[in-house]
Amino acid sequence: MARSDLLISLVKASIDGNTSAVRSTVESIISEEKSKQHNILAERLTHALQTNGNGKHLFSQADYKTQNKVREALAEFTPKRQLDELVLNKQTRQSVNQLIEEQQRARLLRSYGLDPRHRIILVGPPGNGKTTLAEAIAEALIVPFFIVRYEALVGSYLGETAQRLKHIFDFIRTTPCVIFFDEFDAVGKERGDLHETGEIKRVVSSLLMHVDELPSYSVIIAASNHAELLDRAVWRRFQLRLTLPSPTPKELQTYFEKHFQQFHGVPAISPENIVKRLGKISYAEAEEFILDIRRQEVLSMHEKLLRTIVKEQLQAWEERSQTKNQYTQTKDE
Numbered sequence: 078m079a080r081s082d083l084l085i086s087l088v089k090a091s092i093d094g095n096t097s098a099v100r101s102t103v104e105s106i107i108s109e110e111k112s113k114q115h116n117i118l119a120e121r122l123t124h125a126l127q128t129n130g131n132g133k134h135l136f137s138q139a140d141y142k143t144q145n146k147v148r149e150a151l152a153e154f155t156p157k158r159q160l161d162e163l164v165l166n167k168q169t170r171q172s173v174n175q176l177i178e179e180q181q182r183a184r185l186l187r188s189y190g191l192d193p194r195h196r197i198i199l200v201g202p203p204g205n206g207k208t209t210l211a212e213a214i215a216e217a218l219i220v221p222f223f224i225v226r227y228e229a230l231v232g233s234y235l236g237e238t239a240q241r242l243k244h245i246f247d248f249i250r251t252t253p254c255v256i257f258f259d260e261f262d263a264v265g266k267e268r269g270d271l272h273e274t275g276e277i278k279r280v281v282s283s284l285l286m287h288v289d290e291l292p293s294y295s296v297i298i299a300a301s302n303h304a305e306l307l308d309r310a311v312w313r314r315f316q317l318r319l320t321l322p323s324p325t326p327k328e329l330q331t332y333f334e335k336h337f338q339q340f341h342g343v344p345a346i347s348p349e350n351i352v353k354r355l356g357k358i359s360y361a362e363a364e365e366f367i368l369d370i371r372r373q374e375v376l377s378m379h380e381k382l383l384r385t386i387v388k389e390q391l392q393a394w395e396e397r398s399q400t401k402n403q404y405t406q407t408k409d410e
């Protein structure tokens with residue numbers, strides 16, 4: 078597209094609040110600039126597409142003490158991971174795409190008196206993409222990504238928790254963003270002390286109230302490894318409930334097939350057999366396995382055959398998992 082058309086598309090997309098069109102137009106401008114060797118401008122544009130809360134004027138509205146309290150409990154990240162990097166089953170991907178489209182075209186929905194969905198809960202065993210998916214959603218929406226640090230939120234001064242929660246939500250509601258509550262099951266956990274238990278209950282109900290009152294341009298994503306610990310009042314709040322399970326052997330096989338393409342040479346052992354030998358692992362572990370091989374490949378300056386590296390890594394993994402099993406067995410005894 079000619080430069081002038083791109084600029085006009087960009088203005089239109091911005092006015093329509095269509096972030097996906099803003100992104101694709103800026104990406105076209107970037108590739109055009111790159112082709113003209115205008116690398117600095119291309120880089121600045123790429124950078125401008127990645128958003129975090131820095132530079133926003135939000136904090137200036139709050140007093141200094143409040144700012145610090147919010148900052149202690151809220152970590153702010155520039156989202157970088159992308160949806161394409163994740164292996165998701167068809168249903169999950171479809172639901173996520175729908176949610177993103179609703180958010181991207183929220184203005185249209187609102188003109189019909191509808192709100193986009195914005196309360197999501199992700200459940201599943203560790204290492205299968207909950208945190209990464211939350212980040213990738215922020216990346217797709219071009220909004221800042223905040224992670225609530227539960228420790229800092231509850232902290233040692235339980236009395237302050239409700240106040241902190243209020244500050245966080247007062248801050249969050251002023252900006253389109255993705256706010257991620259990890260280990261959401263910890264939120265309602267009872268404590269030994271009777272007095273504290275009562276207080277925790279009040280904190281939980283005020284948290285749920287804040288979740289209810291959050292405007293639909295702020296996307297809240299909660300995650301839990303222990304779905305069974307979440308009560309009905311919590312589930313009810315979330316419009317989209319997604320499970321990210323551990324990969325099946327077939328899915329792992331596809332994952333390895335895809336990643337082996339980046340290696341030089343052939344691993345000699347088939348992805349199917351690798352999966353068999355590794356046993357039940359998470360995506361995080363599969364990623365670690367691939368990275369181990371890549372590190373070895375680089376360090377050996379490609380002199381070691383890939384088949385040797387894979388063989389050695391498989392042995393190392395098997396030994397490690399045996400040690401792990403022994404350890405957990407002795408612990409259980």
Ligand SMILES: Nc1ncnc2c1ncn2[C@@H]1O[C@H](COP(=O)(O)OP(=O)(O)O)[C@@H](O)[C@H]1O
Binds near residue numbers: 203204209362
């Ligand atoms: N479904 C997936 N597809 C591809 N990679 C994944 C997937 N799930 C996890 N990973 C990889 O494993 C790492 C850990 O995942 P993470 O999102 O922290 O898991 P969780 O939050 O569920 O514990 C990430 O860096 C990611 O690259």
Ligand SMILES: [Mg+2]
Binds near residue numbers: 204207208209259
């Ligand atoms: Mg996580």
